[in-house]
Amino acid sequence: MIPHALPQRAHFGRASLAFLGGLALVATGGLAATAGPTYSNSSNNTSEKLRTAVSVDRVAAHLDALDTIALAHGGTRVSGTQGYNDSVDYVVGKLQAAGYKPVVQPFTFPFFQELSPSVLAQTSPEPQVYPAGSFATMTYSGAGDATGPIITVDTTGAVGSTGTSGCEAADFAGFTPGSIALMQRGSCSFAQKASNAEAAGATAAVIFNTGLPGSTGPIAGTLSAPGIGIPMLGASYEVGTGLMGDNVTGHVTTDTISENRETFNVLAETATGNADNVVMVGAHLDSVVAGPGINDNGTGSAAILAVAEAMRKVETVNKVRFAWWGAEEHGLLGAHHYVNDLAASGELARVGLYLNFDMIGSANFGRFVYDGDNSAFPVGPGAAAGPAGSGQIEQDFHNYFAAEGLPSGETAFSGRSDYGPFIARGIPAGGLFTGAEGIKTEEQANLFGGVAGQPYDSCYHAACDDTGNVSVESLDQMSDAIAHLTLTYAMNTSAVNGVGGNEKGNFKQGGPYEGNPLGGGTESGGGLHPEHDHDAELADH
Structure with missing residues (x-):
């Protein structure tokens, strides 16, 4: 079970959600038709089945719902507001409908709005x-x-x-x-x-x-x-x-x-699997004050929700715990609270690895994998060290993309997303990112498509980060990769941390694929903008 399970909080009065009849996505390339979800009639215990179940339409439906919530609350879903509370209620309701027993973890954080x-x-x-x-x-x-x-x-x-x-x-x-x-x-x-x-x-x-x-x-x-x-x-x-x-x-x-103010993390885990080797899969649910946060980070939140729904019948070897973090945009506060709580209770050692998905649908996207072995971004002011095993997670993502015929680049562990508290405690981590305010290079445009010289996400942290600010191509590809690696590690983490192995979890594909030889990396590494000098003043700057 999830340590320190808390009773579900009082209902916030979730707004009635009317789907918008199809996400207004920015298509940056052709999208093959996807089969309908199979989660209701299949165990989805293979990569192919699970990826079919996690269709881009299902992920997009969750994005439509989050956008509707934002529209009902002044165009924002920032932690500490009703827009965020309703986002929490939406995720909890979907998890309950899928048969999970979600836990809502409250915590207090410093709220600021101009x-x-x-x-x-x-x-x-x-x-x-x-x-x-x-x-x-x-x-x-x-x-x-x-x-x-x-x-x-x-x-x-x-x-x-x-x-x-x-x-x-x-x-x-x-x-x-x-x-x-x-x-x-x-x-x-x-x-x-x-x-x-x-x-x-x-x-x-x-x-x-x-x-x-x-x-x-x-x-x-x-x-x-x-x-x-x-x-x-x-x-x-x-x-x-x-x-x-x-x-x-x-x-x-x-x-x-x-x-x-008070805000919340949402956590849910599979009924089966080794509780001493938990595979954590996380995304932050909150937006910034300025906008609805559909790419940042409705996309990651929607994708892992679709994966959780589709995995409800999977008999996992390792327990999989999904997390939707609050107050990420205020400094990764939800993830920090959770990790500190687990550390204080002695439960953190049970976390075998952490996967992070923050911004996976950028309109001018890059296909970036966190640089777990620091081969592209050596340890320094803009890149933290990946704990042992993180390089294997990186390799596994590159192998998956290579098997699909998709080039992938690398992004630094820059401290800008919720992996930060996990890698600081030595937990192997990895994940995907499609770019924020950084500028796409010519090499990246050749690799991934899109427009060189323009931001990956021109609506980053802005009011226009709505359903019109998402690439359907990127959302589809990244959601499939998330499904594949989540199921892979649900069955076998032995290559990452030496435990939790089962042969049916070895979904071997392609490789080895050693990153991107043409320089397709980005330093930014997550969706939290380093927009404020902090109180250590000149000693830190």
Whole structure:
């Protein structure tokens, strides 16, 4: 059984779901007709049967449902909102209908939403309204409207001044309450500066960049958690130094929600299989605030739901546990919560491997496999080490694609998706990714089709990430690969971790296929955008 099974939460009042009569998918190539699902009349205990059952139409129907939910809730399914809660209810309902006993795992997380654009202006001696793009609202900023003197705190504004501006309460000696604090980025966290400014009576605060090469633009910073009640902005070096001087007054407005909220993971597992060698298959269910999240990551969520439905009668050798993660877009928080919970209970050792599927239908897709052996992306700032066995998972995906006559490239374990907490604990991992904001190369266009020089997903983290933002070709191919490898490891993980073997699980296909010799890789490795500087400030950057 799933460790620490929790009672199902109270019903959220799921909206009535009307399918849209066929997903409006972006076709990037021909799609062969698929047979109807066989999950109702077959055990689906071979790769061919399971892939037939996991038809692209079935996956698309789940995407239609998630898109309908988003449309009913302001165009978003972000964790901590009713749109996400209804997404959870939808997945739970489908799992129950398929005969599973899903577990809904609640956890609290720091929620942040900017409701309208912030304002930064100098009101005297020379009035100036600063344009969007020259400053940014810090994540977890409080909301407010402040007008008053702008007081510089412990900095001369010199280029590269990386001192302790605002880091100590003593920096605010003589600070006039009701004023706006102006600080320069330096050696302590943004949160510490904000806390000191608020304690000194500041009605708002602005932190500007160092002016060093690469650190001149606006700071897209985070305070790490709710708790600061005043507006907090990160500004460019030019804006910050422009606000310095005697008798300067200004105006700052932020319109935000910053609070702790409850959200949920959903977990379900097969009735059969070795519970000491669990094959985990995961995808994040949440979207960003800005959009419905159909490619990112309705596609991964829909695909593994279709696989789970189709596997309901399969007698597995190893237990398979499916996971839909919450609050991934807030920092992989659902997966972190789950892994930490298993580690604390001593159950983590039972997880034999983890497969991650985050964005598998990008309209200008690449066919990328996580680089488990670090052959394409050596360990460094943009690539974590794949634990032992991860290279075999990578090879197995490449072998599958090679057997299907499909070239595949590689993507780094960049820390941008829910595999992160698993590989940090040494669990073998792998999975698929079809690209986010990265730009497709000429080599990749030759390999995968599509348009070179354009993003893999031009609607990444945007309102247009709806059902019109998905490639049916990519969705079909990736869903088949997910089904094949999930069933393979349900029957035999011995090549990955030395246990859980059974000959009927050896679906040998093609290979060996050693990645992509033409350079078809991408560094981005997942759907979480690294869009904020964090509170360790210069020590981390």
